[in-house]
Amino acid sequence: LFNVFPxxxxxxxxxxxxxxxxxxxxGYHVLVFPEGGRSPDxxxxxxxxxxxxxxxxxxxPVQPVYLAGLGPLKLGQRSWFRPGSVAIxxxxxxxxxxxxxxxxxxxxxxAALAQLGETE
Numbered sequence: 001l002f003n004v005f006p007x008x009x010x011x012x013x014x015x016x017x018x019x020x021x022x023x024x025x026x027g028y029h030v031l032v033f034p035e036g037g038r039s040p041d042x043x044x045x046x047x048x049x050x051x052x053x054x055x056x057x058x059x060x061p062v063q064p065v066y067l068a069g070l071g072p073l074k075l076g077q078r079s080w081f082r083p084g085s086v087a088i089x090x091x092x093x094x095x096x097x098x099x100x101x102x103x104x105x106x107x108x109x110x111a112a113l114a115q116l117g118e119t120e
Contacts, residue, residue, distance in 0.1 A: 017054055022060050031065075034109065042070075044117055047110050052102025055094075057111075062109060064091030066116035089116040 020030045034051040035044070055062050066089040091112045096105045 016056060017050070017057060020054060021058055026040050026059050030054075030060075034106065035042040038070075042068075044110065044114055047106050049102060049106060052096075052104075052106035055096045055105050059096070061093040061094070061095045063093050064109060065089070068111050068117065079095060091116050 020032075023030050031052065034047040036048040037045075037114055039045050051062070067086065068089065069084060069086040094105070095114060096102075096111060100108075
């Protein structure tokens, strides 16, 4: 329905990347949460290496998107509708350089997102 698929935490990453690549080839945008899960305290967590590999294989630009304010909406409340606010900050699209490794690109993306988070 929503064209959503998880990136596995263990094996099977290549199959998910193949699906993401096919979606990109069809003109879809692919949203990846490079931390691999929700932050327990709202702070940026270490990134998984998959985003660098996906950027390398797809040769697609990566749009840094920082979501702020989701943590307080989750804490202590069970109802579906909660008061609060969420901020979405967009950085400049990043393209992987030819001399860059996936790990280096992943760290550059993390630094870009950290900079977007500093504006809180």
